[in-house]
Amino acid sequence: MLQYSDKYNYKIFASIKRFYRKITGKKLYKYGLIDSWILSREIENVLKSNQYDFVFTAYPNAMCFYKNKVPLILVTDTTFIGQQIQWPLYGTIGMQLSVWQELRAFKKGNRIITFSKWSKEILKKYYMIEAKKIDFFPIPAAIPEKFSKSTSNTINVKTLKLLIVAREFYRKGVDIAIEVVKHLNAIGKETKLVICGLTGRNNSQIEFIGPFDKGNDLELKQYISTYKNAHLLIHPARFEAAGITPSEAAACGIPTITNNVGGLGTTVQHGVSGIVLPAKSDSSAYVREILKLIKNPYRYTKLCQNSRKRYEKELKWSSQIGNVKGILQSAKNYSGT
Template sequence: MRVAYVSVATPSSRRSWSGIPWYSLRALRERFPDTHVIDTPRLDRAIETLAAAERFRVNVRRNPLVSQLYRRAINAALEQIQPDVVVGVAAAHKLALIDPKWPMVYASDALFGTVVDYYLKYHSYTERTRRQGNKLQRELLKRTDRVLLASSWAAQDAMERYDLPHEKVRVVPMGANIDSVPTFAEPPLDGPLRLIFVGYAWERKGGPLVLDIWRELHGRTDGNVELHIIGSRPKAALGLENVIVHGAIDKTDPAAYRTFIDLYQNAHFLLMPSRQEAYGIVYCEAAAFGRPSIGTETGGVPTIVRDNETGLILPFDASPKAYADRILALWSDPGRYRAMCHAARKDFEERLNWTQWGQSVETAINEAVSGH
């Protein structure tokens, strides 16, 4: 089977779109060695430069002229490759207008309308921009044989919003972006309660709420709680007792990656009460280490974190006290807490990994090719 692969950003770098293109391509090539990447770096750079216009409420990537440029480049590449199927990863603006003769499987965290109506940063888009984006999304869906979405939230909205038949859509969770499966280590229970936050978008991922939860826990445990912040360097967290700000950790650097592993293996919970989160790869990473996640009932998070099974999910408007109550109730029951750690790890092994994603994509490819 010959596969053509197109992603929203280059798969040649782990830093592209949280590493999803890199790891999805690797998973695909494990099953289909004859996979050919269609990369468009020059066009991508030009579009990224023009994307500065988004501050004027214009979505450059969904402009029909941009999709025409991608159509020309990608069609030419496809004619050379002559694939049996095209696999697109969150590349709607690149694939929306390509020749429909190729079977296609499209995977993403969510579709255009879902994302634009959900994330606050897109609420300023004009009606014209929204119409253009939704039109291109529909054009892509007409060319797509299978749509693989990372969460039940995204899949349900896609079917309702774009009138997609149920048999065309699959819920296929993405995996943890780690190069090798970490050894499961029992969490240490003889020290302070250790929480970690992992994310660059401090505000959107609930950073201010994290600090409020930490203060609540700090007061109720006589200060016997630590908070480790990875990715962000929020000024509000600097100088706080038992709050350690690590900043960005480059997982491609062996020494830095060792630090990353040590932080997880010594932690007890991932705490990330996001305000908007279409998916959240970091919850999968926590599960890989066998650590429960604490998140918010929003977007795709409840697909990854199963409340009271592999972590804790609280209502969007839950107070810091409500978070602290549930955390301490679980933490004070070592047997239940350890069972949840093992359940999180098992969920990673069975569901939240790129190997399982690749298997689901293989099934979708076979269906697409046979039914196109």
């Protein structure tokens, strides 16, 4: 889109955003009005020259100037207000601009798809969107179904293997996961943590394996093997809009231990596909629950089995085909308030 903008002005805006973040520690804004307006004009030109049944986008803010009558379906894992409540990133200016864009887009949309009950409630409470316009289901795994396979697991082993998949150290709670492993080893339970997505210094308890390119079949298989070699996915995120990695773990029959922030309480069904601790739980809470599982291997095995069953039922995209078809039909029939 920027090729249609004044490059000099864009550089100025980028410099202002960097300066603002340096001074305030907050982001100025995420989506600019100029880019949104240009995109809306491009979409209008495309729709004039072709016939489409729907416009489908995962970037609601970019649709704030949408004017076409072709049904618009918006997909979002979180809203700016939802994120700001649990994980503040933007200053006052950025929030006002972002929420204004979102509100316009949501009003123009025929249907909104989100991936958690938490996000749906935010849309209803803060954006005043009618419930019948919002659909939610847990976010499906982002690995091809042909590669997913349930594994036969027991937790009655000498070395407990935990996995965390993260690109952000602090927000994803990698430090909490490391503390959990240190604590378990300190009390005599041999435990190893594999950290996928980041690089760092390895030791006898911690192994950083970096990121994988899921677009490469070989690396994708290596990535999936990290799940299959683990006993638990530990996901102590301080904020997570939806959390796709618990769905990927479920594809491999691996339960997740996490906490109830953002949409994680939807992605992980407590007592079925894992354990959902209270929001912002510290490392000691994870240690206690893991020790309970070690002492009750039958419960752990049931979690593994039920994780895979839940994947088959609702955590893979093919299981949501009927749901999505219904949403599309509803979008076509929607006449607004």
